[in-house]
Amino acid sequence: MIKNILVVEDDVVFCKLLTRFLDKNQYRTHDAQSAKKALSLLEKESYDLAILDYRLPDDNGLHILETIKRDNKVGKVIMITRYGDEEVASKAIELGADAYISKPINPDELLTVIRGL
Known part of the structure; x- marks a missing residue:
């Protein structure tokens, strides 16, 4: 069962909205706005789920996925991609992501995906 989630998203406002939404739905969240911060958090703790944005200021979500x-250190992974970026989504699944969601993200869809993992 998923309880502890790492959210890696460089858009600070969107990241905070996402973590608050997940917190309100009984998940414990940590967030990072860069690959460096995400990898630092992963050194300290394990997570049930990582939600990874593909585009980050210092790297990309696929490299974090490979490290995970x-x-x-993480049970499940959801990759976030821009709408229409099927090549990234396919690569993420090939590297072991459990799901991907295209932006803009519908919160109810995200919950459905998380609960289905």
């Missing part, structure tokens, strides 16, 4: 899968 190599180090086995």
Whole structure:
């Protein structure tokens, strides 16, 4: 069962909205706005789920996904991509992501995906 979620999203406002929404739905969240911060958090704690944005200021979500899968620090992974970016979504699934969601994100869709993992 998913309880502890890492949200990696460089848009600070969207990231905070997402974490607050997840908190209100009984999840415990940590957030990072860069790959460096995400990797630092992953060194300290394991997560049931990571929600990774593809585009980050210092790297991309696929590299974080590769690290997560190599180090086995996260149970499940959802990749966030721009609408129409099927190539990134396909690569994420190939690297071991459990799901992907296109932006703009519908919060109810996100909850449905999380609960289905």
